[in-house]
Amino acid sequence: MASHDCDVVIIGGGPGGYAAALYAAAAGLTVVLVERDKVGGTCLHRGCIPAKEFLETAHVRRTLEHASEFGFRTGTTTSDFAVSQARKNSVVTTMFTGLTGLLKGRKVTVLEGTGRLESDLSVSLTDGADAGSTITAQHVILASGSVPRTIPGFDVDGTLVVTSDEFLDLTSLPERAAVIGGGAIGCEFASMLVDMGSSVTVLESMPSILTGCDKDVVAVVERAFKKRGMEIRTGVTLTGHTPNKKRTATTVHLDGSDDLEVDMIVVSVGRRPRTDDLMSEGTGVEINERGFVVADGYMRTANPRVFAVGDVVAGTPQLAHVGFAEAVVAIKTILGEPVTPVNYERVPWAIYSNPEVAFCGLTEAAAKERGYDVVVKKDPFGGNGRAQIIGDTVGTVKVIAEKRADGTAGQILGVHMAGPWVTEQLGAGYYAVNWEATAEEAAMLIQPHPSLSETFGETLLALAGRGIHVG
Amino acid sequence: MANVILPSLGESVTEGIVTRWMKQVGDFVERDEPLYEISTDKVDSEMPSPEAGVLLKIVVAEGDTVDVGGVVAVIGESTGAAPAVAAAPANDAPAASAPTSVAKESPAPVGSLASGVVLSPVVRRVLSDGGIDPRTVNGTGPGGSITRRDAESAVLRGPSGEIAVPLSNSQRRMAEHLSVVANATPQGFVAVEVDASLLDLVDALGRETRDGLVITDEAVLSLAAVRAMADFPMLNASFDQEFVVQSLSINPGFIRDVDGAGVVVPVVHAAASLALHAFVRRLHDVDERVATRQLTTDDLMGGTFSIQSAPSTTTVLTVPALLPGQTAVVSFGAARHVPVVQIIDGRPSIVVGRRVVVGVTFDHRVVDAALAAAYCERVGEILQSVAIESER
Numbered sequence: 001m002a003s004h005d006c007d008v009v010i011i012g013g014g015p016g017g018y019a020a021a022l023y024a025a026a027a028g029l030t031v032v033l034v035e036r037d038k039v040g041g042t043c044l045h046r047g048c049i050p051a052k053e054f055l056e057t058a059h060v061r062r063t064l065e066h067a068s069e070f071g072f073r074t075g076t077t078t079s080d081f082a083v084s085q086a087r088k089n090s091v092v093t094t095m096f097t098g099l100t101g102l103l104k105g106r107k108v109t110v111l112e113g114t115g116r117l118e119s120d121l122s123v124s125l126t127d128g129a130d131a132g133s134t135i136t137a138q139h140v141i142l143a144s145g146s147v148p149r150t151i152p153g154f155d156v157d158g159t160l161v162v163t164s165d166e167f168l169d170l171t172s173l174p175e176r177a178a179v180i181g182g183g184a185i186g187c188e189f190a191s192m193l194v195d196m197g198s199s200v201t202v203l204e205s206m207p208s209i210l211t212g213c214d215k216d217v218v219a220v221v222e223r224a225f226k227k228r229g230m231e232i233r234t235g236v237t238l239t240g241h242t243p244n245k246k247r248t249a250t251t252v253h254l255d256g257s258d259d260l261e262v263d264m265i266v267v268s269v270g271r272r273p274r275t276d277d278l279m280s281e282g283t284g285v286e287i288n289e290r291g292f293v294v295a296d297g298y299m300r301t302a303n304p305r306v307f308a309v310g311d312v313v314a315g316t317p318q319l320a321h322v323g324f325a326e327a328v329v330a331i332k333t334i335l336g337e338p339v340t341p342v343n344y345e346r347v348p349w350a351i352y353s354n355p356e357v358a359f360c361g362l363t364e365a366a367a368k369e370r371g372y373d374v375v376v377k378k379d380p381f382g383g384n385g386r387a388q389i390i391g392d393t394v395g396t397v398k399v400i401a402e403k404r405a406d407g408t409a410g411q412i413l414g415v416h417m418a419g420p421w422v423t424e425q426l427g428a429g430y431y432a433v434n435w436e437a438t439a440e441e442a443a444m445l446i447q448p449h450p451s452l453s454e455t456f457g458e459t460l461l462a463l464a465g466r467g468i469h470v471g
Numbered sequence: 472m473a474n475v476i477l478p479s480l481g482e483s484v485t486e487g488i489v490t491r492w493m494k495q496v497g498d499f500v501e502r503d504e505p506l507y508e509i510s511t512d513k514v515d516s517e518m519p520s521p522e523a524g525v526l527l528k529i530v531v532a533e534g535d536t537v538d539v540g541g542v543v544a545v546i547g548e549s550t551g552a553a554p555a556v557a558a559a560p561a562n563d564a565p566a567a568s569a570p571t572s573v574a575k576e577s578p579a580p581v582g583s584l585a586s587g588v589v590l591s592p593v594v595r596r597v598l599s600d601g602g603i604d605p606r607t608v609n610g611t612g613p614g615g616s617i618t619r620r621d622a623e624s625a626v627l628r629g630p631s632g633e634i635a636v637p638l639s640n641s642q643r644r645m646a647e648h649l650s651v652v653a654n655a656t657p658q659g660f661v662a663v664e665v666d667a668s669l670l671d672l673v674d675a676l677g678r679e680t681r682d683g684l685v686i687t688d689e690a691v692l693s694l695a696a697v698r699a700m701a702d703f704p705m706l707n708a709s710f711d712q713e714f715v716v717q718s719l720s721i722n723p724g725f726i727r728d729v730d731g732a733g734v735v736v737p738v739v740h741a742a743a744s745l746a747l748h749a750f751v752r753r754l755h756d757v758d759e760r761v762a763t764r765q766l767t768t769d770d771l772m773g774g775t776f777s778i779q780s781a782p783s784t785t786t787v788l789t790v791p792a793l794l795p796g797q798t799a800v801v802s803f804g805a806a807r808h809v810p811v812v813q814i815i816d817g818r819p820s821i822v823v824g825r826r827v828v829v830g831v832t833f834d835h836r837v838v839d840a841a842l843a844a845a846y847c848e849r850v851g852e853i854l855q856s857v858a859i860e861s862e863r
Contacts, residue, residue: 005527136528138528138532297614298614304535305532336533340589340613340614340616341613342613435591435593435594436591436593436594436619437593441593
């Protein structure tokens with residue numbers, strides 16, 4: 001079969017892999033990208049993009065429900081989720097076509113098949129249209145991504161028990177759903193389902209949903225979810241489930257808590273790396289006990305000719321935009337250009353539930369754990385003019401700064417937001433944290449009026465010592 | 472199609488770092504045309520291509536280490552793919568080397584802010600308000616980037632006016648070798664001014680040898696240093712705990728700066744019996760190899776003492792450091808025309824003379840100042856007696 005020789009070969013065409021391919025090609029390197037399914041990866045086909053499209057569907061429904069407040073009489077809202085699914089597919093297809101064209105335009109060779117790193121550092125392809133091909137390259141980038149994790153006793157059948165993979169292909173929604181796992185993905189699905197009229201119960205083994213988020217932000221989301229009728233059970237232990245005879249519904253069993261009858265179980269308990277059979281013996285690349293590829297800040301694995309980016313990398317957030325950033329670091333390192341590694345403690349996080357969550361930097365609890373004395377200010381969206389105008393005032397902005405010896409707020413350590421469109425507002429907070437601004441340095445900059453971002457501006461003013469609207 | 476193998480670079484050299492590729496993949500290369508540059512703990516050399524053809528594949532990237540005998544590249548016809556390279560061509564699959572150790576060779580060395588590494592606006596302002604050059608700050612952030620805390624503590628310490636520049640390979644070698652000597656060896660130094668009017672004779676007769684090469688001041692002075700050495704075996708020696716190992720062969724090493732980046736000391740072997748014209752030729756040959764970066768390890772091995780010539784035409788004297796395994800470094804100032812007092816017709820008169828200061832840095836464990844001074848005097852005597860006319 002065909003053999004290829006190039007500067008960089010990349011296994012995996014998701015955000016990490018395709019970003020590395022495009023960035024390398026832009027620098028004049030010859031690139032072969034190996035993808036087993038479709039370029040765009042989990043993010044475009046089974047993750048970020050389809051999930052957010054569904055959440056926007058739920059948002060449109062909310063808008064319709066509140067239309068009468070603005071004087072529109074729309075009658076009873078009916079929903080055809082098959083049309084929603086088709087619209088999602090059309091968005092995905094448009095982006096897939098765009099990405100395919102972009103790769104072609106940059107002269108990236110895309111091969112179809114499952115890539116495997118051999119001990120001589122060549123990459124061989126099994127299955128797919130290009131099965132049997134071999135690629136030799138100066139550098140290899142592992143970007144094989146991740147797949148949904150499952151839990152024992154809840155075998156995925158695609159109808160009663162689904163993961164995000166199956167959920168995003170549904171053409172109708174369950175009346176009653178249990179969402180196992182109250183992390184970012186679980187909360188997004190739960191939020192979307194409850195907005196679409198489903199009866200939703202979130203089952204979380206930890207003491208709280210959204211572990212890792214600031215507690216004030218979690219409280220906002222929990223309150224909003226419960227107000228919309230969602231049930232949240234935390235600290236639960238799952239023991240299994242029993243489907244009814246016709247397999248139209250199932251009963252979830254919990255240790256120390258009531259059974260729960262639902263029409264669908266959505267399992268969202270995290271993602272595991274896809275490294276099974278990714279490499280043969282003797283590549284020198286280190287895989288940790290959880291199956292992730294170990295890489296340094298420059299994305300180099302233990303074999304200096306092999307790099308890793310994206311979800312497959314050990315100890316880094318599984319976020320598409322982190323994959324993009326890692327791809328740039330890897331290619332610049334390959335090119336020998338100066339580059340600063342990704343600061344994983346300060347990457348932006350975004351959860352597209354209703355209300356949205358966005359944050360960057362340390363939570364209040366994490367800051368205190370690190371030994372910081374902190375100054376904290378919070379400002380709810382209730383007093384924000386734009387929030388009143390759009391009729392969405394649920395949420396808050398919280399900023400955490402290091403406390404100076406004189407008690408005033410110094411360097412900003414974390415920015416945490418819950419509320420309307422906060423995923424679009426985090427940018428300013430992200431800059432403040434990463435540019436290591438102090439409260440007064442950030443507070444002297446102006447936010448436009450009227451805008452949702454004024455809430456962040458007000459919080460900074462208050463943090464710097466004296467607020468206009470906030471104390 | 473053929474693998475390009477890293478050849479033997481001398482018996483003590485087992486590996487090298489590829490520091491530069493002169494050709495890109497796809498370029499045509501002639502046989503013996505320089506293909507890549509290799510840096511070992513002895514020397515940096517340009518390596519010639521073993522055959523003509525198209526560079527199909529670079530196996531060892533710039534900055535990577537390769538063992539002697541390892542495959543560094545593949546050369547072949549312009550069509551067809553590169554052959555499968557033998558497993559483990561370079562030192563690049565160390566399963567034992569954890570990424571943490573890899574990270575130490577980060578592209579942006581701590582302390583030196585490589586151009587292109589960005590400063591945050593806040594850090595830039597803090598440093599600029601404090602009058603601190605960012606290049607003088609050791610960053611503790613990812614990849615050595617400067618955090619606000621780094622900037623603020625740098626401002627508290629005040630401007631240092633110092634920049635940490637990473638050592639080049641040759642500087643690192645020089646630092647290692649010379650500090651070993653400096654730490655282990657008590658050194659002494661003497662300098663004697665001697666008559667160098669022989670050089671006026673060289674000027675009068677013409678500076679060309681029978682081979683058409685230029686007779687430099689250095690060549691004449693060095694030849695005198697070599698011949699004088701025959702009477703001072705203690706200076707042509709190596710101190711070894713219980714013994715002074717005197718060399719029967721006189722092999723002067725010449726301390727050479729390479730592009731200001733470091734020092735190499737190529738050796739003219741068995742120089743004692745050479746006539747001036749032959750000595751000039753041998754010195755000329757090693758200097759050519761320095762200039763074209765084609766020194767071999769053999770060129771650098773076996774020196775029994777070293778010579779530091781005047782680095783400028785107005786240098787009075789230099790005090791070079793001892794090199795490892797030697798008991799003496801001879802240094803020359805510039806051979807300058809100076810006023811000299813002579814007794815003419817029973818009266819002291821001032822005439823134009825030519826003088827050079829001969830210095831010796833010596834290993835004080837085995838050599839004393841009197842012996843070193845006697846050697847310098849001897850260099851002066853020989854300088855009076857070289858038969859320029861017949862030897863050139």
